Amino acid sequence: MRLHGWGRYPQVEAQQLAPLTVSASRALIGAHRSLLGRGMGRSYGDSALHDCVLNTRYLQHLLAFDASHGSLRCQAGATLDQLLDFLVPRGWFLPVTPGTRFVTVGGAVASDVHGKNHHLHGCFSEYVDELLLGLGDGSLLTCSRSEHAELFHATCGGMGLTGLIVEVALRLTPIRSAYVNQTTFKLANLEDALQGFESQRQRTYSVAWIDCLARGAELGRSLLMVGEHALDGPLQLPRQRRLAVPLDMPAALLTHASMQAFNSLYYRRVHQAEVGRRVDYRRFFYPLDGIGQWNRLYGKRGFLQYQFVIPKAAGLQGMQAILRRIADSRRGSFLAVLKVFGEQNRNPLSFPLEGYSLALDFKYDSGLLALLDELDARVLEHGGRIYLSKDARMSEQTFKRSYPGWEQLQAVRARYGAQGKFISRQAQRLGLE
Structure with missing residues (x-):
């Protein structure tokens, strides 16, 4: 069958296995020369693609x-959506969550996802106490920070290359309400945005929408949103109505002019310098989840999401230079998201390092890859790197320069029989076979 990531680029023909039980999964691992675990397929590029994938959709029980x-x-x-439906009415929440709830717990571990609170609370793996992993010979092994610690850290952020994640033990955070108190700050340019992040650093959650097509004195103008879990209010939410994009949008509609008009309207819809409101957690954490199949907005050829982080030392000047190049390319994005990250963790391939991260969506066309290669060079120049869960085309040289932990990952994979067994198209491209 034909498989792709959320960006719909690239696409591959693959055999997809969907075992009903853990024992069936173990048998399939032993029976195939190489394969890769796959969850909801919400990574954007080719990190969950291989000639043979083992889909975990039936291995979704809360234990x-x-x-x-x-x-x-x-x-x-199990998906984050499934967990939240169970946990929120009982007064618990995920300590770290990405921008969609339609990912599996195994995928969240493999990508070591981050959220709007990385500056205070780090990545998803910080709250994982234990993993049960299927190894290359079909056996199961428990790993944690105290038991097979090197395998635990390599698996968190290891993009599924150390084995099949079978079970996960998580710590949760208590909440009193299903609502979030949100404050939005309207900021005139990138300098104001970065200063805004710093002034709001003690807020639990922070994220900014940024106009990546604005230029001159308005370069990087932003809407910074910060939030805290409300201390009162219901824990139950009404059922959410989801709209859906019914078909692939004509690519001709996504022009520089249409994106510029949208970004201008989106920025100007906020009329005050500071606006407070209460929103339910779904709107605060997962705004795009209310639109089914929104990836169709980019047309049949799909899109590439490009997310990078650069250290704080390069912060303003580095981000300004990259934003100017994007604006000059006239290839802007409707959705450009700026975040601040805290300290780097111990996991060899975990993405965040202390600094600023920007994520953008680019409609795929023949000239895009050359632009992204140029942006890669600028990110490397500033000591940054590209997020593997969003990547579809980074070179092996760029990867190995920006992720020095790759050799540590390979050593662990060799020790536990994962090399050549658990593999993805991305890993092949990056020299991690």
Whole structure:
């Protein structure tokens, strides 16, 4: 069958296995020369693509929940949406969550996802106590920070290359309401935006929408949104109505002029310098999840999401230079998201490092790859790197220069029989076979 990531580029023909049980998964691992675990397919590029993938959609059971201490054990195919439906009415939430709830827990571990609170609370793996991993010979192994620690750290952020994540034990965070108190700051340019992040650093959650097509004195104008879980209000939410994009949009509609008009209207819709409101957690954390199949907005050829981080030392000048190049290319994005990151963790391939991250969507066309190669060079120049879960075309040289932990990952993979067994199209491209 034909498979692709959320960006719909690239696409491959693959055999997709969907075992009903853990024992069936173990048998399939042993029976195939090489394969890759796959969840919801919401990574953007080719990190969940291979000639043979083992889909975990039936391995989605919640196994144990401790309401007094806030801990949960589940199978890796359970989605964050599934967890939240169970946890929020009971007064618990995920300590770290990405921008979509339609990813599996196993995928969240493999990508070591981050959220709007990385500057204070780090990545998803910080709240993972234990993993059950299927190894290349079909056996199961428990790993944690104290047991097979090198395998645990390599698996968190390891993009599925160390084995099949089977079960995950998580710690949770308590909440009193399903709502978030959100404040939006309207900021005139990138300098104001970065200063805004710093002035709001003690807020639990922060994220900025940025107009990547603005130029001159308005370069990087932004809407900075910060939030805290509300201390009162219901824990139950009404059922969400989801709209859906019914078909692939004509690529001709996505022009520089249409994106510029949208960005201008979106920025100007906020009329005050500071606006406070209460929103339900779905609108704050997962605004795009209310639109089904929104990736169709970019047409049949798909799109590439480009997310990078650069250190704080390069912050303003580095980000300004990259934004100017993007604006000059006239290839802007409707959705450009700026975040601030805290300290880097111990996981060899985990993406965040202390600095600023920008994520943009680019409609795919014949000239895009050359622009992204140029942006890669600028990111490397400033000591940054590209997020593997969003990547579809980074070179091996760029990867190995920006992720020095790759050799550590390979050593762990060799030790536990994962090299050549668990592999993706991305890993092949980056020299991680």
